[in-house]
Amino acid sequence: MIRALGTDRVAELVEAEGDLRALQTFLRQPAQQGRTSTQQLRRFLGTKKGRKIQYGRVLVEALDLDRVPAPLDGLLASL
Numbered sequence: 001m002i003r004a005l006g007t008d009r010v011a012e013l014v015e016a017e018g019d020l021r022a023l024q025t026f027l028r029q030p031a032q033q034g035r036t037s038t039q040q041l042r043r044f045l046g047t048k049k050g051r052k053i054q055y056g057r058v059l060v061e062a063l064d065l066d067r068v069p070a071p072l073d074g075l076l077a078s079l
Helices: 007-016 020-027 037-045 051-062 070-078
Strands: none
Touching: 007 020, 007 037, 007 051, 020 037, 037 051
């Protein structure tokens, strides 16, 4: 979902959800230096209980129907 939306859009959604300060703090950690933006965001979404579930909904709702990743499109088509 991060790749489908792009890291800039995901960062906007994190800000809209009120987690921008937490993301900024996370990105300053030495362990995050040298990682790609996609890797950093993926790790950030897994750092707090319930965040993956919360952002799963947020990211899916923000996705344009013409940019649905192939695995998700295949799943939805089989339902």
